[in-house]
Amino acid sequence: MNHSNDEQSKPPILVWDWPVRVFHWSLAACIFISFFTGESERYSLLHQTLGYAAAGLLAFRVLWGFSGTRYARFSQFVQSPRAVLAYLKNIKQGVPGHDVGHNPVGGWAVVLLMLLAAATAWTGWLIAPGDAPGWQEELHELTANTLMIVVVIHVIGVIFSSRLHRENLVKAMLTGMKKGDPAQGISNSWWWLAVLLALALIGFVFNQLQV
Numbered sequence: 523m524n525h526s527n528d529e530q531s532k533p534p535i536l537v538w539d540w541p542v543r544v545f546h547w548s549l550a551a552c553i554f555i556s557f558f559t560g561e562s563e564r565y566s567l568l569h570q571t572l573g574y575a576a577a578g579l580l581a582f583r584v585l586w587g588f589s590g591t592r593y594a595r596f597s598q599f600v601q602s603p604r605a606v607l608a609y610l611k612n613i614k615q616g617v618p619g620h621d622v623g624h625n626p627v628g629g630w631a632v633v634l635l636m637l638l639a640a641a642t643a644w645t646g647w648l649i650a651p652g653d654a655p656g657w658q659e660e661l662h663e664l665t666a667n668t669l670m671i672v673v674v675i676h677v678i679g680v681i682f683s684s685r686l687h688r689e690n691l692v693k694a695m696l697t698g699m700k701k702g703d704p705a706q707g708i709s710n711s712w713w714w715l716a717v718l719l720a721l722a723l724i725g726f727v728f729n730q731l732q733v
């Protein structure tokens with residue numbers, strides 16, 4: 523039985539609430555811009571501001587990981603090594619299991635991305651005064667570069683998984699909708715919390731940049 527074909531006939535259901543989506547695309551933007559402004563003297567304020575903004579987004583996401591909607595919770599997507607191995611084994615045998623939320627490998631990728639992003643913001647904060655020892659600068663560069671390597675793997679994983687299940691996961695991260703049984707959907711999108719998150723983020727960035 524091919525699980526992915528079963529999914530095609532199911533209706534769209536809401537999986538990613540608004541805060542998760544605003545978090546994701548804001549974090550991606552902050553990290554990409556920080557990455558490409560790290561070596562520029564001219565953009566150092568922008569670099570540091572977006573790095574701190576990324577840290578704030580991560581702090582929010584950790585809280586939401588304990589209190590958010592079903593598929594936003596760590597307890598839902600951080601699975602045992604046994605579950606990860608079973609998932610990989612099924613792919614190898616050509617019968618990939620379909621997950622409404624993050625798949626077992628993706629769940630760990632999320633944890634790794636969040637840890638690396640936090641480590642990069644933290645080491646950046648350490649070197650910000652300018653008189654930090656050289657190894658701390660090296661460490662910031664190392665965490666930033668490792669983060670970008672994992673981001674590339676993350677995007678490849680998303681594309682691979684989208685093709686495997688014939689379901690556009692990037693679109694799902696924008697609209698919040700995936701195919702599944704109606705009972706598996708979440709009922710509250712928490713749009714107003716996402717508005718607050720976006721306003722806090724924009725307020726912080728504009729205030730820092732003195733726009």
Ligand code: HEM
Pocket residue numbers: 542545546549550551553554583594623624625628632635636639673676677680691692693695
């Ligand atoms: C600096 C860049 C990026 C970072 C740090 C990042 C990080 C993350 C994180 C932490 C999550 C988990 C979301 C959550 O549960 O809150 C996630 C999921 C996701 N990301 Fe990214 N991301 C980045 C770039 C991208 C890009 C460029 C794409 C599009 C090609 C993308 C597509 C996705 C998708 C589709 C998911 C959901 C995966 C699933 O269905 O399980 N990400 N990303």
Ligand code: HEM
Pocket residue numbers: 552553556557558559560561569570571572573574576577639642643644645646647648649650659662663666667669
């Ligand atoms: C979390 C996102 C961040 C990313 C992806 C990032 C990435 C980078 C990169 C790639 C460099 C260039 C390293 C090199 O080749 O020399 C750099 C340098 C730097 N970053 Fe960040 N950074 C982030 C956050 C921060 C934060 C929060 C701060 C401070 C508040 C900060 C402060 C600095 C400083 C001062 C430098 C210059 C170091 C030097 O003079 O060599 N960064 N960053």
